[in-house]
Amino acid sequence: xxxxxxxxxxxxxxxxxxxxxxxxxxxxxxxxxxxxxxxxxxxxxxxxxxxxxxxxxxxxxxxxxxxxxxxxxxxxxxxxxxxxxxxxxxxxxxxxxxxxxxxxxxxxxxxxxxxxxxxxxxxxxxxxxxxxxxxxxxxxxxxxxxxxxxxxxxxxxxxxxxxxxxxxxxxxxxxxxxxxxxxxxxxxxxxxxxxxxxxxxxxxxxxxxxxxxxxxxxxxxxxxxxxxxxxxxxxxxxxxxxxxxxxxxxxxxxxxxxxxxxxxxxxxxxxxxxxxxxxxxxxxxxxxxxxxxxxxxxxxxxxxxxxxxxxxxxxxxxxxxxxxxxxxxxxxxxxxxxxxxxxxxxxxxxxxxxxxxxxxxxxxxxxxxxxxxxxxxxxxxxxxxxxxxxxxxxxxxxxxxxxxxxxxxxxxxxxxxxxxxxxxxxxxxxxxxxxxxxxxxxxxxxxxxxxxxxxxxxxxxxxxxxxxxxxxxxxxxxxxxxxxxxxxxxxxxxxxxxxxxxxxxxxxxxxxxxxxxxxxxxxxxxxxxxxxxxxxxxxxxxxxxxxxxxxxxxxxxxxxxxxxxxxxxxxxxxxxxxxxxxxxxxxxxxxxxxxxxxxxxxxxxxxxxxxxxxxxxxxxxxxxxxxxxxxxxxxxxxxxxxxxxxxxxxxxxxxxxxxxxxxxxxxxxxxxxxxxxxxxxxxxxxxxxxxxxxxxxxxxxxxxxxxxxxxxxxxxxxxxxxxxxxxxxxxxxxxxxxxxxxxxxxxxxxxxxxxxxxxxxxxxxxxxxxxxxxxxxxxxxxxxxxxxxxxxxxxxxxxxxxxxxxxxxxxxxx
Ligand code: TH1
Numbered sequence: 001x002x003x004x005x006x007x008x009x010x011x012x013x014x015x016x017x018x019x020x021x022x023x024x025x026x027x028x029x030x031x032x033x034x035x036x037x038x039x040x041x042x043x044x045x046x047x048x049x050x051x052x053x054x055x056x057x058x059x060x061x062x063x064x065x066x067x068x069x070x071x072x073x074x075x076x077x078x079x080x081x082x083x084x085x086x087x088x089x090x091x092x093x094x095x096x097x098x099x100x101x102x103x104x105x106x107x108x109x110x111x112x113x114x115x116x117x118x119x120x121x122x123x124x125x126x127x128x129x130x131x132x133x134x135x136x137x138x139x140x141x142x143x144x145x146x147x148x149x150x151x152x153x154x155x156x157x158x159x160x161x162x163x164x165x166x167x168x169x170x171x172x173x174x175x176x177x178x179x180x181x182x183x184x185x186x187x188x189x190x191x192x193x194x195x196x197x198x199x200x201x202x203x204x205x206x207x208x209x210x211x212x213x214x215x216x217x218x219x220x221x222x223x224x225x226x227x228x229x230x231x232x233x234x235x236x237x238x239x240x241x242x243x244x245x246x247x248x249x250x251x252x253x254x255x256x257x258x259x260x261x262x263x264x265x266x267x268x269x270x271x272x273x274x275x276x277x278x279x280x281x282x283x284x285x286x287x288x289x290x291x292x293x294x295x296x297x298x299x300x301x302x303x304x305x306x307x308x309x310x311x312x313x314x315x316x317x318x319x320x321x322x323x324x325x326x327x328x329x330x331x332x333x334x335x336x337x338x339x340x341x342x343x344x345x346x347x348x349x350x351x352x353x354x355x356x357x358x359x360x361x362x363x364x365x366x367x368x369x370x371x372x373x374x375x376x377x378x379x380x381x382x383x384x385x386x387x388x389x390x391x392x393x394x395x396x397x398x399x400x401x402x403x404x405x406x407x408x409x410x411x412x413x414x415x416x417x418x419x420x421x422x423x424x425x426x427x428x429x430x431x432x433x434x435x436x437x438x439x440x441x442x443x444x445x446x447x448x449x450x451x452x453x454x455x456x457x458x459x460x461x462x463x464x465x466x467x468x469x470x471x472x473x474x475x476x477x478x479x480x481x482x483x484x485x486x487x488x489x490x491x492x493x494x495x496x497x498x499x500x501x502x503x504x505x506x507x508x509x510x511x512x513x514x515x516x517x518x519x520x521x522x523x524x525x526x527x528x529x530x531x532x533x534x535x536x537x538x539x540x541x542x543x544x545x546x547x548x549x550x551x552x553x554x555x556x557x558x559x560x561x562x563x564x565x566x567x568x569x570x571x572x573x574x575x576x577x578x579x580x581x582x583x584x585x586x587x588x589x590x591x592x593x594x595x596x597x598x599x600x601x602x603x604x605x606x607x608x609x610x611x612x613x614x615x616x617x618x619x620x621x622x623x624x625x626x627x628x629x630x631x632x633x634x635x636x637x638x639x640x641x642x643x644x645x646x647x648x649x650x651x652x653x654x655x656x657x658x659x660x661x662x663x664x665x666x667x668x669x670x671x672x673x674x675x676x677x678x679x680x681x682x683x684x685x686x687x688x689x690x691x692x693x694x695x696x697x698x699x700x701x702x703x704x705x706x707x708x709x710x711x712x713x714x715x716x717x718x719x720x721x722x723x724x725x726x727x728x729x730x731x732x733x734x735x736x737x738x739x740x741x742x743x744x745x746x747x748x749x750x751x752x753x754x755x756x757x758x759x760x761x762x763x764x765x766x767x768x769x770x771x772x773x774x775x776x777x778x779x780x781x782x783x784x785x786x787x788x789x790x791x792x793x794x795x796x797x798x799x800x801x802x803x804x805x806x807x808x809x810x811x812x813x814x
Contacts, residue, residue, distance in 0.1 A: 010093075011051070012096065013095070013096045013098075013100045014100075014103075015096075016047065016096040016097060016100040017100035017101075017104055019050070020040065020044050020047050020100055020101070020104060021043075021104070022047075023042075023043035023046045023047050024040070024043045027042075027043065027046060028042060028043060032104050032105070035104075036114075037106060037110045037111055037113075037114045038114045038175065040101065040104065040106055040111050040114070041084065041111050041112075041114035041115055041178075042176050042178045044084065044097060044100075044101065044111060045083070045084050045087075045115075045178035045179060046178050048087045048091060048093060048097075049087075049178065049179065049181075049219060051091055051093065052087065052091055052219045052228050053219075055221070055226060055227065055228045056219050056228035056230070059142070059227045059228050059229060059813070062142070062813050062814075063142035063300075064300060064301065064303075066301055066315075067814060068141075068142055068810055068811065068812070068813050068814060069142075069315060069316060069318060069808065069809070069810035070142040070143060070316060070317045070318075070810075071136060071141060071142070071143040071144075071317075071318060071320060071803075071810065072143070072144045072145075072146055072293065072297060072317055072318065072319045072320065073129060073132055073133060073136070073143065073144070073146065073320050073322065074147075074289075074293060074319055074320060074326035074329060075125075075126070075129040075145065075146070075322035075325070075326070076147060076148065076285065076286065076322070076325035076326065077120060077122060077125055077126030077129060077269070077322075077325075078120050078121060078126055078129045078130050078133070079119065079120060079121030079122075079123075079126035079127040079129070079130050079154075079633065080118050080120065080130045080218070080231075080633075081117060081118075081130065081470060081633030081637070082112070082115045082117050082118075082634065083115065083218075084115050085112050085474055086134075086469065086470055086474060087179075087219070089223065089473060089474060090134075090137075090138070090221040090222060090223045090224070090469065092224060116172050116174075116175065116177075117172070117632055117634050118153060118172050118177075119153030119154040119170050119172060119269075119632060120148070120149070120150055120153045120154075120233070120269060121154065121269070122154055122269070122271060122272070122591075123273045123549065123550040124273075124361075124464075124549075124657070124659045124660070125273070125322065125323060125361050127466075127633070127659060128361075128435075128464055128659055128796075129145065129147070129322055130467075131466050131467040131470075131659075131796040132796055132799070132800060133145040133220045133229065133231055134220065134222075134223075134467040134469060134470070134796065135465070135467060135795075135796040135797045135799070135800040136229060136800055137220045137221060137223075137225060137227050137228065137229040138224075138227075138467075138469070138494060138797060139222070139225065139797060139800055139801070139804075139812055140222060140225045140226070140227045140812035141227075141229075141800070141804065141810065141811065141812055142229070142813050143220075144229065144230050144231070144232055144293075145218075145230070145231035145232065146232050146233075146234075146289060146290075146293035146296075147231070147232075147233050147234070147289060148233055148234055148235075148266050148269075148285060148288070148289045149180065149216045149233035149234065149235045149266060150266055150267065150269040151171070151173060151235075151266065151267045151268065152169050152170055152171060152172075152267060152268045152269065153172050153269055154269055154271055154632075155167035155168060155169065155271055155591070155594070156168045156169070156170050156630055157591050157629050157630040157631075158629055159603075159607055159629055162604065162608075163603070163605075163606075163607025163608045163611065164600065164603070164604045164607075165592055165594075165600050165603045165604070167271070167594050179218050179219070180217065180218055180233065181216065181217045181218075182214060182216045182235070183214070183216070183217055184214055186214075186215050186296070186299075187212050187213060187215070188212075188213040188215075188234075188291070188295045188296060189210050189211075189212060189213070189239075190210060190212075190213050190236075190287065190288050190291045190292055191205075191207030191209065192208065192209055192210070192211075192284065192287070192379050192380065193207055193208030193209055193378065193379060193381075194206045194207040194208035194209075195381055196381050202339075203339070203382065203385060204339070205335075205339065205381065205382035209258065210239060211236045211237065211238065211239070211262040211265055211288065212236070212237045212238065212239050212262070213234045213235075213236060213288060213289070213291075213292035214234065214235050214236075214237055215232045215233070215234055215235075215296065216232070216233045216234070216235055217230050217232055217233075218230070218231040218233065219231075223469050223493065223494055224494065227812075227813065232293070232296065234288065234292045234293070235266045236263055236264075236265035236266040236267075236288060237262060237263060238258055238259035238261075238263060239262075264281065265281070265284050265285055265288050266285070266288070270282055270285075271591070271593055271594055272593045272595075273550045273593065274361075274362055274364055274366075274550070274552060275366060275367065275552075275593050275596060276366040276367070278369075278370075278371070278372070278375075280375060280379065283371060283375060283376070283379060283380075284379065286326060286328050287328050287332070287379070287380060287383075290326045290328055290332055291329075291332050293329075294319075294329060294332055294333055294336060295336070297317050297319075298310070298313070298336070301313070301316045301317065308341075310337060310341055310351060311347065311351065313351055314351050314354035317355065318355055318356070318808050318810070319355055319357070320357050320358075320359060320803070320807075320808070321356060321357065321358045321359065321425055321429065322359055322361075323359065323360065323361045323362070324358075324360075324368060324369040324421035324422050324425060325369070327358070327369070327421040327422075327424055327425040327428075328383065328421075329356065330352060330356055330390075330424055330425065330428035331380075331383040331386040331387050331390065331424075331428075332383065333348075333351070333352045334348050334349065334386050334390070335382055335383060335386055337351060337352070338386075339382070345389070349393075352428060353428060353429060353430060354430060355429075356425070356428055356429035356430065357429045357430055357431040357433070357807050357808070358422075358425035358426060358429045358431070358432050358433075359432075359433050359434075359462070360422060360425075360432060360434055360435075360443055360447075360448070361435055361656050361657075362656050363439065363443070363447055363653065363654060363656060364554065364654065365447075368420070368421070368422045369420075369421040369422070370418045370419065370420050370421065371418065371419045371421065372417065372418055373414065373415075373416065373417055373418055373419055374417075376419055387413065387414050387424065388414050390413060390414075390424065390427070390428065394411075394413055394427050395408050395412070398411065398454060403450075403454060407450055410450060411423060411450045411451065411454075413427060422447075422448070423451070426448060426451045426455075426458065427451075429458075430458065431458055431460055431806070431807045432448065432451070432458050432459055432460070433459070433460045433461055433462045433803075433806075433807065434462075434657075435461075435462065435463065435464045435656050435657040435677075435678075436461070436463050436464060436656060436658075436677045436678040436680070436681060437461055437463060437681055438653075438677060438678075438680050438681075439461075439657055440459070440460070440461030441461075443459070444459050460806050460807065462799055462803055462806070462807070463657065463678055463681055463793075463794075463799065463802075464657040464658075464659050464678060464794075464796075464799060465659075465662065465793075465794050465795050465796035465797065465798055465799030465800075466659050466663050466666070466794060466795070466796055467795070467797075468492070468493055468494075468496050468666070468795050468797075469493060470637070471636075471637070471640070471663045471666065471667070472493075472666055472667065473493050474637065475636075475637035475638070475640060475641055475667070476518075476522065476640075476641035476667050478518040478521050478522060478641075479515075479518050479667060479788070480493075482514055482515060482518050483499065483502065486502050486505050486511060487499075487501045487502065492792075494797065495797075496792035496793075496795035496797060496798070497792040497793070497798075498792065499788060499789050499790070499791065499792040500789055500790070500792060501789075502785065502788060502789035503789040503790070505785065505789075506782050506785045506786050509778060512778055512781050512782050513778070513781075515668065515781050515784070515785045516777055516781040518668075519642075519644065519668060519781070519784070523540045523544055523642045523644075524540050525638075525642065526538070526544070526638055526639060526641075526642035527540045529638045530626070530628070534626075534628060536626055538585055538624070538626070539583070539585065539621070539624065541583070542583040542584055542624065543582060543583065543584045543585070543644050543774055544585055544587065544642055544643050544644045544645070545584050545585065545586045545587065545643070545644065545645040545647070546588075546589075546640075546643040546645070546646055546647065546664075546669070547560050547586075547587070547588050547589075547646075547649070548588065548590060548628075548631050548635070548639060548660065549590060549631075549658075549660050550590060551590035551591060551596070551599040551600075551602060551603060552596075552599060553598060553599065553753065553754050554650055554651055554654040554655065554754045555649070555654075555655065556649050556650055556651060556754055556756050556759075557588065557590060557602055557606065558602055558744075558748070558756045559649050559756045559759060559760060559763055560586070560588075560649060561602070561605060561606050561609055562721065562724045562725065562756070562760060563724075563760070563763055563764055563767070564586055564609060564613070564623070564625055565609055565727055565728065565733075566720040566723060566724040566764060567581075567623060567767075568609070568612075568613050568616075568619060568623060569720075569723050569724060569727055570720070571618065571619050571622055571623065572616075572618055572619070578618075578619075578622060581622045582771040582774055582775065583621055583622050583623070584622075584623055584624070585624045585625075585626065586623070586625045586626070587626050587627075587628060587639060587643075588606055588625075588627045588628065589627075589628045589631030589635055589636075589639065590603065590627075590631055591630075591631060597743070598743065598744060598747060601741060601743060601744050602744065603627065604740075604741075605728065605733060605741055606625070606627050607627050608733040608734060609625055609733050610624075610625035610626060610627055611733075612732065612733055613625050614626075636660070636663065640660075640663050640664055640667050640669070641667045641668075643664060644669055644670065644774075644780075644784070645669060645670055645671075645672060645770065645774075646660075646661065646664035646665075646670070646671045646672070646673075647671075647672055647673070648660070648661045648671050648672070648673035648674070648677075648679050649672065649673060649674055649694075649695070649759075649763065650674060650676045650677070650754075651674070651695075651696075651754040651755055651756075651759070652674050652675050652676045652695065652696055652697050652698045652700075653676065653698040653701055653702070654676060654754065655676045655677035655679075656677055657677045657678045658676075658677045658678050658679065659678075661673065661677070661678055661679055661682055662678060662682065662791065662794035665682055665788070665791045665794065666787075666788060666791045666794060667788070668781075668785065668787060668788050669784065670690065670691070670770075670780070670783060670784055671683075671691055671692065672692040672694065672763075672766060673691070673693065674693070674694065674695040674696075675693065675695075675697045675698070676698075678794070681793070682791065682794070685790045685791060685793055686786060686787045686791060687786065687790070689783070690783040690786050690787055690790075692766050692769065693766075694759070694762040694765070694766040695759040695763060696755065696758065696759060701755060704755065704758065709752070709755060709758070711748060711749055711750065711751070711752035711755075711756075711757040711758070712750070714757035714758050714760060714761070715749055715757055717761075718761045718764070720760075720761075720764055721757060721760045721761070721764075725745060725748060725749070728741050728744070728745055729741070729742070729745045
């Protein structure tokens with residue numbers, strides 16, 4: 001790519017238009033007349049990038065001095081969303097861009113829309129990482145995000161004619177991608193396999209094969225902070241493009257095999273979210289990016305030094321492990337320090353434990369990674385040795401603390417057959433945090449109880465947060481303007497606690513009406529978006545009720561669809577008076593892991609309920625259901641601001657935090673939810689009277705499990721539930737086919753692990769309360785406004801402040 005010399009900021013719209021013209025000419029080779037929106041998008045992106053370049057280099061130079069400890073956020077996923085609009089906002093170039101693009105004869109929206117969304121994450125965990133790099137930069141903290149530039153992001157979801165999910169590859173790099181800058185000269189070698197031999201009294205790893213890790217750098221501009229950090233995503237390439245020996249024997253396919261294998265490492269994002277995967281390639285991916293990143297960090301702080309003094313390494317940088325996926329970094333740093341830099345074990349251990357911290361994002365046992373020792377031994381034999389030694393040291397330490405043998409056994413990092421990554425992370429780092437108050441408590445009381453008993457001071461909580469830049473300012477410009485009008489300042493964009501200042505305005509009916517008008521305008525806009533994107537017609541004078549998140553049994557999309565079916569049946573058979581029914585449009589958005597059978601069947605059921613309901617004249621104008629395909633960041637940015645009622649209905653004790661819940665509250669939706677994850681804190685803050693609570697709490701769930709849960713009992717006892725399940729079982733949503741959903745129905749009636757049936761009545765009952773309030777728009781909107789005013793706590797800036805204070809012990813660059 002031809003780089004144009006960096007222009008001086010700030011620029012005028014005229015200058016910015018000239019910069020876009022220059023990029024069109026010198027970089028793309030087209031005139032303004034020839035340019036398409038896609039051309040202008042690339043040209044404008046490069047022009048913005050050039051504006052950020054000086055600050056980026058300056059931030060790096062100040063970071064490299066090492067005077068302020070740097071944060072490295074290690075994450076297998078970064079779900080960034082589209083970049084251009086965000087970069088413009090944070091660089092303060094939005095107005096110039098709008099005018100410049102118009103002067104060139106284009107609509108700003110068309111240019112922004114021309115960007116292809118990078119989908120390098122599955123859901124909340126990946127989006128959280130993206131919010132955190134935004135907040136780190138906005139707070140001026142020196143930081144790197146480290147991850148993988150997958151060639152294929154999260155799959156694109158469509159539905160076939162039967163309503164089944166169909167996954168298609170997301171080849172997001174098919175056109176020029178102007179944001180990532182590939183830096184061939186900062187590559188790293190990552191090795192695998194082979195064996196460990198004894199040489200001069202040292203254990204020496206002789207790997208069998210290596211791949212070249214090449215960084216692709218994304219600039220992360222802080223919001224008006226004067227800092228631009230780096231998101232460094234690694235891509236894998238082969239060293240030996242061809243095995244010439246094999247080639248000479250004209251075994252062409254054999255010859256290119258190593259290259260194909262090497263490049264496979266960064267080829268695809270595993271589409272599982274909070275579900276079990278145990279694939280070799282995934283471990284390769286994890287080691288690949290973590291090893292490259294650790295070496296990169298050493299090079300960054302000790303450039304050109306053969307024998308750097310790494311005893312100060314953990315004063316210069318700390319590594320935050322985003323769930324267990326990067327935990328192999330702990331033995332890797334040990335290996336680097338001992339094998340590559342000749343430190344003794346104890347010195348290496350003290351540097352390593354100081355440098356790492358671990359965030360746990362789940363309570364589901366199946367999502368806590370456990371790797372077969374045989375696999376680690378094959379792929380990373382030296383690391384397995386180190387893990388064994390860590391495990392032995394850990395056992396001895398516990399023994400020294402007086403822990404009994406049975407407990408020590410339960411806590412084993414290395415069991416002989418397997419390596420438990422969450423345990424390794426807990427022992428091998430300084431702090432462990434959960435992602436919401438309830439979740440952190442449950443980690444201490446249940447999942448990691450023995451660890452918290454032995455090391456109580458390691459455990460802490462950081463409740464998740466979301467960035468107000470993307471999820472309010474960009475996603476909801478109308479609400480943003482109203483907030484600024486209400487507060488008399490736009491400082492809330494970087495200090496979200498200021499939203500509290502809106503609280504008195506909840507008593508001002510005129511302001512509440514303006515707030516209501518914003519929501520109505522957002523609904524109207526979404527109707528247009530849905531028509532354009534999905535070709536559907538939506539009645540904007542219905543309540544917009546949304547459930548969007550990954551499809552998972554514990555999240556209980558089943559509960560929502562059973563309630564919808566019950567409503568439908570009630571109207572049809574007259575048990576519900578049609579005139580009393582509040583017109584609702586129910587939106588679902590959710591991807592299911594491709595191998596997750598019941599989740600995919602749930603999608604199919606919802607689509608078929610939608611088909612039946614939407615085509616039934618008896619419920620026309622009363623109930624509509626839409627499963628919007630391919631839920632992604634763009635859809636979230638459009639759907640959340642238009643939503644009036646948000647569903648956060650997971651079984652209590654299963655959703656670690658949730659972050660969608662925060663986005664909805666901040667955009668003025670009311671929540672119907674259980675006491676799970678961050679819902680608890682949202683409800684505490686917005687006020688119980690401004691939150692629709694239903695269902696069992698954690699203790700009730702636990703005691704029901706303990707006394708023996710029988711879902712059939714609930715099926716028998718609530719006629720609404722019985723009727724809904726009977727309709728599914730009887731073929732109403734499968735053109736008479738009674739087998740279509742048999743596995744789902746059987747699961748509900750005999751297993752129902754997440755107690756959907758037990759919570760059904762409570763959920764169905766609270767609908768009356770919801771609808772009653774909705775018929776008083778002023779009261780509803782007053783509550784919604786209070787949700788906004790009282791949710792400033794859920795900014796990712798606050799979350800990052802918590803990490804800085806309680807875990808990283810660092811702050812902004814001087
Ligand atoms: C999610 C949690 O389910 C969610 O409650 C939380 O808000 C979010 O992380 C951010 O903290 C998780 N996503 C994953 C993805 C994988 C494995 C475990 C989790 S937990 C691949």
